[in-house]
Amino acid sequence: MHKGKGMKFVGDSRISAEQKPNIPKDYSEYPGRTEAFWPNFLLKEWLAGSVFLVGFLTLTLAHPAPLEGMADPTNSGYIPLPDWYFLFLYELLKYNFASGPYILFGIIIIPGLAFGGLLLAPFLDKGPGRRPHQRPVSVGMMLLALTSVIWLTYQSASGVNWEQRAEANKPVPPSEQADIDKDSEGYKVFENNCMSCHGEDLQGGAAAPPLTGIDRSKKEIKDIAKNGIGSMPPDQFSGSDKELDKLAEFIVSVNEDQ
Incomplete structure (x- = not known):
């Protein structure tokens, strides 16, 4: 047999003959939708956080929270109220369907369903789109939760005269x-x-x-x-x-x- 004659090379079909370098996908085909994390995206996040922080500090300086006296466990006439971020749950317990014999609905079942629904929202709505109208389930559940919390908090806070309450509960000097x-x-x-x-x-x-x-x-x-x-x-x-x-x-x- 002469060299090179009668010899055949068999390739393995499981191995791709085309070599592809390990290079990330080129996102230039999505103009306006992507940007570098550093410094573009991170700078925007810092700016948004700074605006919120300045606005929040301005609000606290313009309308300082009325502070009561130190807690006194011997004062039987004191009526405690939860912190502002729990006022929506406090207001929920005032309704007939979440108080009295149905108190378990107000303290366990209703909040559990609400927070559980938010946790399950990404799994219930698996659409590939990122626009609000393309994620109706997730957006709808979030809007319902946000509206409920804001409304219940407003209803609870509007029924309390905070200045009068702070004045009534301020510490009395010994003199x-x-x-x-x-x-x-x-x-x-x-x-x-x-x-x-x-x-x-x-x-x-x-x-x-x-x-x-x-x-x-x-x-x-x-x-x-x-x-x-x-x-x-x-x-x-x-x-x-x-x-x-x-x-x-x-x-x-x-x-x-x-």
């Missing part, structure tokens, strides 16, 4: 605190009928004004305890006439000592 005899009979009557709203030291709370620093007669105090005044409904006092006299004398004596 301005009333000298209260907590062993007196009048204080015991106050404890059974009024403490839950007006506080242990008559300092008031979010639901009721303070009973110190007032200029009312014994007769006026008895009339208010029986018939109410302002936001205070009538028939809040459940004791006897003798106990009502002791309560009125006690409140008058506390204000006379100031």
Whole structure:
């Protein structure tokens, strides 16, 4: 056999004969849709974050949050409220379908379905498009969640007078605190009928004004305890006439000592 004659070369079909270099795809075919991460995209992110931060700081300087006094676990008249970012859940629990016998719906089922739906949104809408109209399921669920949170937060915040609440719950300096005899009979009557709203030291709370620093007669105090005044409904006092006299004398004596 002569060299080179009768010899055949068989190639393996599993191996591509065409050599392709490991080069990333050229994105120039998508003009205007791509850009370099550094520095173009990252610079835009920094600029957007800076604008938001400056706006947020300006808002806090123009409308500072009214701060209350330090937490006092002995103040039975204090009505706590959640932080602003939980107000939408707080407002949700005011509705009949999420409170009372249906409280589990308000604290577990409804929030669980809402947050679970947002987690599942990318799996429910697998469209290749990135425009909002091409992702109807994801966009619709996000708009529904965002609208619900904003509306519930607004409804909850609009029902609270934050300045009045902060003023009612600010700390009282020791020099301005009333000298209260907590062993007196009048204080015991106050404890059974009024403490839950007006506080242990008559300092008031979010639901009721303070009973110190007032200029009312014994007769006026008895009339208010029986018939109410302002936001205070009538028939809040459940004791006897003798106990009502002791309560009125006690409140008058506390204000006379100031």
